[in-house]
Amino acid sequence: xxxxxxxxxxxxxxxxxxxxSFEVNEGEIFGLLGINGAGKTxxxxxxxxxxxxxxxxxxxxxxxxxxxxxxxxxFLTEERSLLLKMTVYDQMMYYGxxxxxxxxxxxxxxxxxxxxxxxxxYKHRKIKELSKGNQQKIQFIAAVINNPRLLILDEPFAGxxxxxxxxxxxxxxxxxxxxxxxxxxxxxxxxxxLFCEKLVVLVKGQAVLKGSLKDIKKEYRKKNxxxxxKLDKDELLKIKGVVEVRKKQTDYxxxxxxxxxxxxxxxHIKKMDKITKFVVEEPxxxxxxxxxxxxxxEK
Amino acid sequence: MKNKFKYLVGASLKKxxxxxxxAVVNVLLVVLxxxxxxxxxxxxxxxxxxxxxxxxVVKDETGEMFDLFVSNFKQAQTYLRDPENINIKISDSDKxxxxxxxxxxxxxxxxxxxxxxxxxxxxxxxxxxxxxxxxQTITTSINTSKYTIAMAKSNIDVDELQHxxxxxxxxxxxxxETKSSQEETMNFFMGIVFPIFILPFFMLIIFLVxxxxxxxxxxxxxxxxxxxxxxxxxxxxxxxxxxxSNLFVFIQSAILLxxxxxxxxxxxxxxxxxxxxxxxxxxxxxxxxxxSSDIASKLAYIIPITIVIMLxxxxxYSLLAGVLASMTTSIEDFQxxxxxxMLICMAGYYLAMLAPSFEGSLFIKIVSYxxxxxxxxxxxxxxxxxxxxxxxxxxxGLLVVVIYIMIKYGMKIYKVGILNYSTSKLWTKMLKAxxx
Numbered sequence: 001x002x003x004x005x006x007x008x009x010x011x012x013x014x015x016x017x018x019x020x021s022f023e024v025n026e027g028e029i030f031g032l033l034g035i036n037g038a039g040k041t042x043x044x045x046x047x048x049x050x051x052x053x054x055x056x057x058x059x060x061x062x063x064x065x066x067x068x069x070x071x072x073x074x075f076l077t078e079e080r081s082l083l084l085k086m087t088v089y090d091q092m093m094y095y096g097x098x099x100x101x102x103x104x105x106x107x108x109x110x111x112x113x114x115x116x117x118x119x120x121x122y123k124h125r126k127i128k129e130l131s132k133g134n135q136q137k138i139q140f141i142a143a144v145i146n147n148p149r150l151l152i153l154d155e156p157f158a159g160x161x162x163x164x165x166x167x168x169x170x171x172x173x174x175x176x177x178x179x180x181x182x183x184x185x186x187x188x189x190x191x192x193x194l195f196c197e198k199l200v201v202l203v204k205g206q207a208v209l210k211g212s213l214k215d216i217k218k219e220y221r222k223k224n225x226x227x228x229x230k231l232d233k234d235e236l237l238k239i240k241g242v243v244e245v246r247k248k249q250t251d252y253x254x255x256x257x258x259x260x261x262x263x264x265x266x267x268h269i270k271k272m273d274k275i276t277k278f279v280v281e282e283p284x285x286x287x288x289x290x291x292x293x294x295x296x297x298e299k
Numbered sequence: 300m301k302n303k304f305k306y307l308v309g310a311s312l313k314k315x316x317x318x319x320x321x322a323v324v325n326v327l328l329v330v331l332x333x334x335x336x337x338x339x340x341x342x343x344x345x346x347x348x349x350x351x352x353x354x355x356v357v358k359d360e361t362g363e364m365f366d367l368f369v370s371n372f373k374q375a376q377t378y379l380r381d382p383e384n385i386n387i388k389i390s391d392s393d394k395x396x397x398x399x400x401x402x403x404x405x406x407x408x409x410x411x412x413x414x415x416x417x418x419x420x421x422x423x424x425x426x427x428x429x430x431x432x433x434x435q436t437i438t439t440s441i442n443t444s445k446y447t448i449a450m451a452k453s454n455i456d457v458d459e460l461q462h463x464x465x466x467x468x469x470x471x472x473x474x475x476e477t478k479s480s481q482e483e484t485m486n487f488f489m490g491i492v493f494p495i496f497i498l499p500f501f502m503l504i505i506f507l508v509x510x511x512x513x514x515x516x517x518x519x520x521x522x523x524x525x526x527x528x529x530x531x532x533x534x535x536x537x538x539x540x541x542x543x544s545n546l547f548v549f550i551q552s553a554i555l556l557x558x559x560x561x562x563x564x565x566x567x568x569x570x571x572x573x574x575x576x577x578x579x580x581x582x583x584x585x586x587x588x589x590x591s592s593d594i595a596s597k598l599a600y601i602i603p604i605t606i607v608i609m610l611x612x613x614x615x616y617s618l619l620a621g622v623l624a625s626m627t628t629s630i631e632d633f634q635x636x637x638x639x640x641m642l643i644c645m646a647g648y649y650l651a652m653l654a655p656s657f658e659g660s661l662f663i664k665i666v667s668y669x670x671x672x673x674x675x676x677x678x679x680x681x682x683x684x685x686x687x688x689x690x691x692x693x694x695x696g697l698l699v700v701v702i703y704i705m706i707k708y709g710m711k712i713y714k715v716g717i718l719n720y721s722t723s724k725l726w727t728k729m730l731k732a733x734x735x
Contacts, residue, residue, distance in 0.1 A: 080522070081523045081526045094310055098527060
């Protein structure tokens with residue numbers, strides 16, 4: 001289990017991470033979300049021991065993370081941390097040996113991953129000659145080549161097309177199924193929603209939202225109602241609790257400020273003509289994220 | 300961790316050596332060094348006017364100058380490149396006819412006539428310019444011949460004349476018993492030669508600084524540093540860079556030395572002598588004099604001192620370059636920051652060249668203590684006798700102190716610097732790192 005306990009890290013007067021705590025268990029994918037500058041990368045750097053926290057502790061399986069433990073960690077940074085003049089093979093040897101692997105093991109793993117990502121022909125090519133997407137694949141391989149127990153992925157899907165995103169997701173899920181502890185950050189909420197069980201949303205270094213995705217959505221009182229029928233947008237806006245109405249292709253999306261107004265909306269709608277659909281849905285993570293981040297900034 | 304360190308050193312070294320540019324540059328260096336050592340043989344093998352014999356035709360209207368001129372010319376020809384290739388003959392032909400017969404640049408006519416006031420007059424006639432050394436040799440020979448004739452005409456007998464012509468015996472008496480006259484000559488000679496020997500050292504320092512800076516910057520700007528430092532400590536990473544770059548410098552020095560050895564071997568095979576410069580100038584004697592003088596025994600301790608001070612200076616420069624590189628965020632920033640380092644290096648080099656001309660200079664002596672510069676100045680000053688062991692000891696001591704400070708505090712700066720990507724409040728951050 002990875003445990004962050006009251007981590008605080010400041011740069012001068014700026015608190016990059018403020019009293020952050022969370023736990024990630026084996027076989028869990030944890031989402032660390034936030035806009036740029038929220039403190040995600042600083043949190044990752046503290047976990048990796050690249051930065052010393054001003055306060056708090058980080059432990060993996062109850063032990064403080066040090067250079068004895070880092071061989072079990074895979075780290076994919078937001079920027080491409082590859083030595084572009086090196087060949088793919090040399091780069092993997094470089095990072096693999098630094099993770100305490102034997103050269104034979106590195107080559108076996110490299111061949112396996114190159115085959116899986118369908119880029120076997122690039123094994124002896126210089127990294128700078130590869131496309132952005134293929135460079136990202138190489139970076140991913142560098143992070144997982146040691147079959148890590150803790151996998152930290154900072155924006156892993158940056159620069160990838162949907163097919164390759166699917167390829168990465170499948171690989172990440174495989175690590176999850178094998179019991180790895182995975183922390184993941186992304187700006188793309190649909191990706192987070194797809195496979196994060198737990199998450200924390202950071203704003204100015206503080207956790208403004210924390211818990212399981214299911215609970216977060218449940219606790220978020222605002223709901224969306226999708227209605228089809230002969231409707232008048234202005235009439236809908238007059239209903240108590242309705243905050244926004246959007247015309248979609250076949251439906252109206254009615255946003256209500258609290259789930260307690262669902263019955264009230266339904267009472268009004270059933271009086272209207274030719275109603276064929278009335279579906280209450282939970283808001284997307286993106287909506288919750290934008291709402292929470294916005295709220296925090298207003299404060 | 301030990302294996303990771305070894306791997307980092309090996310990978311860093313491999314990255315520098317297994318490049319096309321390393322091979323290309325070193326092939327060029329080997330060819331250039333061998334070529335420079337054998338430059339005279341190369342020039343001669345291509346041929347040119349210098350291979351043509353020079354014909355000096357003397358029209359002697361005095362009837363007594365020619366033999367004297369030939370004899371004096373033979374004595375004065377020491378500095379001529381190829382005296383065997385100079386033919387001197389006397390002619391009875393008219394001056395105008397001799398001038399008409401000049402058909403190339405290697406023909407010289409010397410027309411000597413009697414003069415009532417000055418014993419003789421001479422005219423040197425050629426188609427074009429005459430080689431400066433040859434011209435000086437001819438004029439010296441004519442003047443010496445005139446001097447001999449003048450003495451003879453003044454009724455000085457042959458024995459007396461011989462005594463007059465014998466060079467003055469000058470006894471050199473140096474009151475300081477620790478110093479010798481041979482050393483006096485050699486000091487001057489070594490003062491000129493030593494800066495030539497430290498030129499490769501200057502070049503290697505530039506290589507070293509640029510190499511460390513380039514590599515650390517590459518890892519930093521590509522953010523590979525984050526992955527590397529998450530697996531090995533900044534201390535291990537820093538030391539691996541220092542060791543690798545210094546090893547590289549040793550390899551490069553070895554290549555330079557081997558190239559020089561090959562060049563000398565080629566020279567010996569082609570000319571039969573290492574120091575035959577193709578002139579009658581007595582370099583061999585100078586070398587023998589050097590070996591038999593106190594300089595040889597001085598070199599026995601000056602060479603090891605020079606090696607130690609140079610090795611420590613390599614270490615100091617590499618530590619400084621590593622710390623500076625960690626603070627910069629791009630190779631352009633590093634290049635700007637390394638300019639003062641290069642200037643310090645150049646100052647040391649020039650002061651080493653100036654040292655023989657400013658004997659006893661207090662300024663040069665003080666500067667010779669300064670770490671980073673001491674390697675350039677201390678050895679030549681010690682050789683010239685301008686400083687003693689105590690001064691060298693001070694230089695070495697200060698160098699060791701600076702290395703210790705750079706290891707102790709530089710490491711702290713390095714740890715913070717390599718993961719810092721912003722130039723804002725850079726110096727505050729670095730000072731904070733040192734205080735922490």
